[in-house]
Amino acid sequence: MEYSEVAEKYAELEGISGRNEMTRVLAELLEHTPKSELPLLVYMTQGKLRPDYEGVELGLAEKLALRALVSASGLSQEKVYSTYVKLGDLGSAAEELLKNKSQGTLFSEGLTLKRVYDTLLRVARQSGSGSVDAKLRELASLLNDATPLEARFIMRTVTGELRLGVADYTVLDAAATAFLGGKQARGPLERAYNVHPDLGFVVASVASKGAKGIEGVGVEVGVPIRPMLAERLSSADAIVKKMGDKRVTAEYKLDGERLQIHKEGGKVSLFSRRLEVITSHYPDATELVAKHVRARRAILEAEVVAINEDTGEYLPFQELMHRRRKYGIEQAIADYPVALNFFDILLAGSADLTGKPYTFRRKKLVELVEATERTRLVPATTTSDPKEIEQFMEEAIENGCEGLVVKDPGSSYRAGAREFAWIKLKREYRSELTDTIDLVVVGAFHGRGRRAGRYGTYLLATRDEARDVFTSVAKVGTGFSDQDLEKIPKLLKPYESSVKPPGVESNMVPDVWFRPHMVIEIIAAELTLSPIHTAAMGRIRPGAGISLRFPKFTGKVRGDKGPEDATTVEEIVGMYNRQLKKVEAVQ
Ligand code: ATP
Numbered sequence: 001m002e003y004s005e006v007a008e009k010y011a012e013l014e015g016i017s018g019r020n021e022m023t024r025v026l027a028e029l030l031e032h033t034p035k036s037e038l039p040l041l042v043y044m045t046q047g048k049l050r051p052d053y054e055g056v057e058l059g060l061a062e063k064l065a066l067r068a069l070v071s072a073s074g075l076s077q078e079k080v081y082s083t084y085v086k087l088g089d090l091g092s093a094a095e096e097l098l099k100n101k102s103q104g105t106l107f108s109e110g111l112t113l114k115r116v117y118d119t120l121l122r123v124a125r126q127s128g129s130g131s132v133d134a135k136l137r138e139l140a141s142l143l144n145d146a147t148p149l150e151a152r153f154i155m156r157t158v159t160g161e162l163r164l165g166v167a168d169y170t171v172l173d174a175a176a177t178a179f180l181g182g183k184q185a186r187g188p189l190e191r192a193y194n195v196h197p198d199l200g201f202v203v204a205s206v207a208s209k210g211a212k213g214i215e216g217v218g219v220e221v222g223v224p225i226r227p228m229l230a231e232r233l234s235s236a237d238a239i240v241k242k243m244g245d246k247r248v249t250a251e252y253k254l255d256g257e258r259l260q261i262h263k264e265g266g267k268v269s270l271f272s273r274r275l276e277v278i279t280s281h282y283p284d285a286t287e288l289v290a291k292h293v294r295a296r297r298a299i300l301e302a303e304v305v306a307i308n309e310d311t312g313e314y315l316p317f318q319e320l321m322h323r324r325r326k327y328g329i330e331q332a333i334a335d336y337p338v339a340l341n342f343f344d345i346l347l348a349g350s351a352d353l354t355g356k357p358y359t360f361r362r363k364k365l366v367e368l369v370e371a372t373e374r375t376r377l378v379p380a381t382t383t384s385d386p387k388e389i390e391q392f393m394e395e396a397i398e399n400g401c402e403g404l405v406v407k408d409p410g411s412s413y414r415a416g417a418r419e420f421a422w423i424k425l426k427r428e429y430r431s432e433l434t435d436t437i438d439l440v441v442v443g444a445f446h447g448r449g450r451r452a453g454r455y456g457t458y459l460l461a462t463r464d465e466a467r468d469v470f471t472s473v474a475k476v477g478t479g480f481s482d483q484d485l486e487k488i489p490k491l492l493k494p495y496e497s498s499v500k501p502p503g504v505e506s507n508m509v510p511d512v513w514f515r516p517h518m519v520i521e522i523i524a525a526e527l528t529l530s531p532i533h534t535a536a537m538g539r540i541r542p543g544a545g546i547s548l549r550f551p552k553f554t555g556k557v558r559g560d561k562g563p564e565d566a567t568t569v570e571e572i573v574g575m576y577n578r579q580l581k582k583v584e585a586v587q
Contacts, residue, residue: 039200443510
């Protein structure tokens with residue numbers, strides 16, 4: 001398939017904001033794409049090269065991208081940079097600059113989708129010495145053969161800034177339209193995607209094997225499952241009521257990192273909440289699983305928590321984050337020992353357990369996990385009495401937990417869903433009006449006084465899922481330790497941007513912009529309406545967004561979350577409405 005055809009469709013998609021229209025255009029494109037190239041097309045349309053869980057990262061640094069553009073256009077560095085700043089994004093700059101290029105391209109071959117894809121994959125995978133030059137050469141040669149329109153999309157893709165607004169569910173709708181006769185057939189596709197989150201694979205399966213092929217997609221060792229998530233409510237009473245006034249099971253909500261554990265014989269792989277492979281962070285955990293899980297093949301979920309080796313007590317999340325390092329892991333294992341706390345099982349032997357009720361799965365866990373100092377089942381209690389749940393909550397907090405996750409005993413494992421089958425109850429809900437929320441750092445302001453020469457405050461954004469953008473919600477300057485003030489700018493450095501990054505919506509202009517990458521945890525006194533911040537703009541009142549009052553950094557950089565996992569605008573609106581109800585109830 002010619003890349004020009006793809007680029008033209010991208011240009012069309014860019015101009016569309018309605019989801020129906022977008023689905024229609026995308027469905028057409030899918031129908032036109034040879035089956036063997038469907039996965040390539042699907043990944044690329046979302047600005048990716050492989051499913052997320054394989055960890056192939058696009059996101060060439062701004063500086064390198066500009067150098068490639070200098071080389072491909074034959075223009076001066078100044079001209080290239082000033083065009084970039086004037087137009088505000090690398091894609092438009094590439095298009096503009098290559099328009100004026102002498103027509104050497106007339107003799108070059110047209111680009112195919114496959115060539116663009118293969119080249120970008122090589123660029124993304126190169127690392128080590130000499131890789132910078134190799135990346136530059138590859139990219140410049142691609143740009144050399146590209147038309148200006150193609151260059152626009154190649155540049156945006158390679159820098160990780162292709163934002164066509166094509167969400168996962170839009171691709172599923174389009175695939176249902178193209179291959180199953182209509183959007184209404186999306187359900188089975190969605191189920192397949194939740195248990196096998198590789199959109200390229202799912203779309204190619206339905207294209208070649210139809211509905212039957214999709215039914216056959218199941219849980220598989222080595223392919224992470226999208227995690228089931230919890231809703232939130234603010235009291236045990238409300239939770240028991242919501243679950244239908246019956247017996248429910250409350251479990252400790254441990255303050256660690258979620259692990260999805262895949263075991264096949266002696267081989268154990270670990271996936272994070274974001275489905276990244278993190279096996280190398282926890283060699284000790286993989287050993288524990290190999291030793292103490294009595295199943296040849298299994299997929300389990302556990303919260304890994306740092307512990308005090310002498311007392312067995314749980315330690316806070318920050319301790320665990322010392323384990324997120326590339327070097328010196330042996331030392332980190334000795335300094336920060338961990339325990340695995342199992343709370344679910346999704347596959348045992350050849351049996352897919354996701355459709356079984358929670359009680360069945362918990363029993364299976366008891367059967368298969370040998371309880372040791374380092375491998376435990378998450379403490380749980382079953383009751384219909386809210387008072388008992390409150391008590392259990394106090395006990396959990398005493399023991400260093402964040403609170404509870406209450407589970408509906410009859411519920412199946414709903415991959416990828418945040419529903420009321422699991423409901424979390426945290427201490428903060430009771431003293432503060434809002435829960436902690438996880439926000440994306442999109443900018444920073446220089447500090448003054450004690451913070452001169454460093455960043456004083458950060459601009460934070462929520463995720464607007466429906467529109468695939470990040471909207472500003474707060475400026476935060478409190479809660480940072482001296483160590484945080486040193487460390488955070490270093491972590492953010494690779495994501496600096498000279499212009500407002502595409503996909504960020506903010507009326508405030510910080511001193512430095514960052515591409516959405518880092519997620520930090522924030523607690524606030526309450527949510528208020530704001531004429532400045534763009535989160536949920538117009539949703540509660542025309543001309544007003546929602547912002548946080550007295551936001552404070554909790555000390556947690558959520559290394560286990562990416563921008564796509566940040567708190568969403570929908571959640572913020574939900575919290576605002578619940579807060580309003582509470583205030584009204586008090587008045
Ligand atoms: P939070 O920011 O509160 O950790 P989250 O957005 O990461 O929430 P939620 O679905 O809201 O995810 O909360 C569930 C998270 O709590 C899980 O991802 C897991 O890491 C953690 N957790 C701790 N104990 C349990 C448990 N017993 N059952 C399920 N999840 C648990």
